[in-house]
Amino acid sequence: MISRTLFFRLLRGHRVRLAVGLLVVVIWSLLFPVIYKAFQDSIAGKPIPPGAGNFSTLAGTISVGFIHPISIALFGILSAGLTVGALSGERQRGTLELLLSRPLSRRKILATMLLEGWLGAALVSFAYIVGTVIGAQIAGVQDELAFAQLPTLWAYGALFWGMFATIGIAASASFDTTAPSMAITVAFIMGNYILEVIGQFWDVVEPYRYLSLFNHFSPVDLLSNTVDASAALIFMVGTLIAGAWALYIFPRRDLAAPN
Amino acid sequence: MSSDNAIETRGLTKHYGKGGTIKALTSLDLTIARGELFGFLGPNGAGKSTAIRTLLGFLHPTSGSASVLGLDVVKDSVAIRRRIGYLPSGFAVYDYMSGKEYLDHMRDLTGRPSLLRHRIMDALELSDAVLKRPVRDYSRGMRQKIGVVQAMETDPELLILDEPSEGLDPLMQRSLQELLLERVAVGRTVFFSSHLISEVERICNRVAIVRGGKLVALETVATLVRFQRRHVSALVTRKPLRMAGISGVTDLKIVAEGRAFRVTCDAEAVAVPKLIARLQSAGIRDLLVEAASLEEAFMSYYGDAHDVVTDIPALPYALATSAVKRAAKRVRRTPATAPKRAVKRAPKRPVKRPAKRASR
Numbered sequence: 001m002i003s004r005t006l007f008f009r010l011l012r013g014h015r016v017r018l019a020v021g022l023l024v025v026v027i028w029s030l031l032f033p034v035i036y037k038a039f040q041d042s043i044a045g046k047p048i049p050p051g052a053g054n055f056s057t058l059a060g061t062i063s064v065g066f067i068h069p070i071s072i073a074l075f076g077i078l079s080a081g082l083t084v085g086a087l088s089g090e091r092q093r094g095t096l097e098l099l100l101s102r103p104l105s106r107r108k109i110l111a112t113m114l115l116e117g118w119l120g121a122a123l124v125s126f127a128y129i130v131g132t133v134i135g136a137q138i139a140g141v142q143d144e145l146a147f148a149q150l151p152t153l154w155a156y157g158a159l160f161w162g163m164f165a166t167i168g169i170a171a172s173a174s175f176d177t178t179a180p181s182m183a184i185t186v187a188f189i190m191g192n193y194i195l196e197v198i199g200q201f202w203d204v205v206e207p208y209r210y211l212s213l214f215n216h217f218s219p220v221d222l223l224s225n226t227v228d229a230s231a232a233l234i235f236m237v238g239t240l241i242a243g244a245w246a247l248y249i250f251p252r253r254d255l256a257a258p259n
Numbered sequence: 260m261s262s263d264n265a266i267e268t269r270g271l272t273k274h275y276g277k278g279g280t281i282k283a284l285t286s287l288d289l290t291i292a293r294g295e296l297f298g299f300l301g302p303n304g305a306g307k308s309t310a311i312r313t314l315l316g317f318l319h320p321t322s323g324s325a326s327v328l329g330l331d332v333v334k335d336s337v338a339i340r341r342r343i344g345y346l347p348s349g350f351a352v353y354d355y356m357s358g359k360e361y362l363d364h365m366r367d368l369t370g371r372p373s374l375l376r377h378r379i380m381d382a383l384e385l386s387d388a389v390l391k392r393p394v395r396d397y398s399r400g401m402r403q404k405i406g407v408v409q410a411m412e413t414d415p416e417l418l419i420l421d422e423p424s425e426g427l428d429p430l431m432q433r434s435l436q437e438l439l440l441e442r443v444a445v446g447r448t449v450f451f452s453s454h455l456i457s458e459v460e461r462i463c464n465r466v467a468i469v470r471g472g473k474l475v476a477l478e479t480v481a482t483l484v485r486f487q488r489r490h491v492s493a494l495v496t497r498k499p500l501r502m503a504g505i506s507g508v509t510d511l512k513i514v515a516e517g518r519a520f521r522v523t524c525d526a527e528a529v530a531v532p533k534l535i536a537r538l539q540s541a542g543i544r545d546l547l548v549e550a551a552s553l554e555e556a557f558m559s560y561y562g563d564a565h566d567v568v569t570d571i572p573a574l575p576y577a578l579a580t581s582a583v584k585r586a587a588k589r590v591r592r593t594p595a596t597a598p599k600r601a602v603k604r605a606p607k608r609p610v611k612r613p614a615k616r617a618s619r
Contacts, residue, residue, distance in 0.1 A: 005368050
């Protein structure tokens with residue numbers, strides 16, 4: 001199903017990005033419980049755009065952090081960012097031809113590269129939770145943290161960003177260079193995010209917020225044990241569509257053709 | 260298709276673009292037996308790499324069929340790649356790895372042990388110390404050597420090499436040729452493309468010449484050369500008679516040189532005995548019959564009277580220069596009634612002197 005040799009080579013190639021990125025995510029996420037504690041009284045009850053979160057509860061504060069633009073960038077780099085240049089990057093560097101000359105089916109290569117993206121999504125989601133737990137300990141608000149809900153939050157986070165990693169590999173399988181695959185993936189993520197954010201402030205757009213994938217990812221609900229299973233279904237359908245496209249297009253493409 | 264053949268293609272065609280407007284390869288019929296050292300000749304853009312990439316399953320044929328080691332290139336691509344070694348043209352590596360890590364990685368992906376790594380490293384003067392260095396520090400020649408090692412080290416049944424001498428100095432080119440001959444001697448098959456004609460002439464049993472995506476010649480090197488014209492230059496004591504009437508003799512010139520006569524001409528192989536007999540009757544004092552080279556055979560396929568010589572700038576400089584000179588010469592010789600041939604000149608290049616490299 002996957003090539004272990006290729007998988008470990010991919011991880012090795014991204015090890016610095018992964019290590020530094022995950023460390024930054026841990027540090028970033030531990031700030032939110034601290035912020036919650038420090039500014040609890042002064043900002044309690046005030047909705048903080050964007051996203052489904054607020055600073056009046058620890059769950060709301062963690063939720064704000066989860067869908068903050070900086071988090072979106074970090075999560076994106078460490079999930080979709082790993083897959084978006086996987087195939088098109090190899091093609092662009094000229095290394096794809098030798099990779100394809102090994103006894104690996106194209107689907108196996110694709111699955112291996114996608115697995116790295118999903119691993120990134122799982123790790124970054126885990127790193128955020130680890131940071132949150134450390135932050136809660138530092139701020140002394142661990143009693144307010146719904147530990148039992150953390151695995152669910154992790155799973156949804158991994159599924160949500162794994163879906164974008166799959167969209168990244170689908171784009172990567174469709175182009176010969178990284179620029180268009182990167183542009184499409186980033187535009188897709190940003191489009192969804194902006195629709196969700198603008199929809200909170202602009203009545204005209206508000207009815208269409210449900211079209212944004214970010215609208216279905218609500219950490220505050222997950223931490224409050226009001227899990228919406230339909231959200232997971234939406235993310236899975238998104239993953240399946242992107243994955244099916246990648247599996248369809250990659251084996252059919254003429255690769256290593258003269259430019 | 261026979262499993263006795265290493266490579267077999269039947270009408271293999273690959274067209275690109277909307278409506279197949281770019282005809283990269285058209286109806287290629289090729290049979291390469293196991294144990295052959297086969298040369299695939301043609302300038303850049305002739306369709307060599309397209310043919311190779313189609314054989315390896317990187318490109319999907321527009322029509323026709325092909326088999327490698329008795330396996331279909333479309334259905335059994337993975338099984339084929341398990342048994343071959345491949346060096347692409349313009350070989351690229353993962354820069355963050357050392358040479359050794361790269362070779363180990365490629366070997367592990369292949370799933371076969373490296374039986375010949377040290378033999379090849381010795382032949383190409385690659386040391387273990389060099390392999391420990393990051394690939395990004397390698398010169399082009401060093402990278403090419405790594406490419407040769409990764410293609411050959413698992414002793415594959417079939418080696419497919421696309422321009423393997425690219426970036427190698429003449430000594431290393433010779434070492435590589437010896438390595439290839441060595442593999443063929445133990446029953447392996449080598450299929451390699453090149454635009455270095457001398458290299459192909461030196462080591463190949465048979466050669467295919469492609470032009471504009473079409474196969475224009477498929478012969479043994481000896482046969483291709485045998486049917487090429489000889490250049491004859493003779494010094495004779497008397498003016499020879501009835502020379503112009505010999506069939507197969509062209510470009511005849513008879514010039515007085517003191518009391519003797521210098522006769523120069525081009526002659527087909529079959530015309531040479533008759534030509535020499537006529538010269539003998541005129542009293543030969545000196546005779547030079549130059550054997551044709553594969554380059555001349557190659558150029559004869561790339562310079563016929565009905566084609567525009569547009570491929571020339573893509574050839575290596577020395578070959579391009581030679582091609583331009585020959586084409587220009589033919590234009591001068593062509594009678595006014597013959598169709599004119601357009602000749603595109605190769606761009607002038609300054610002679611590059613190798614810069615002194617600081618030792619690392």
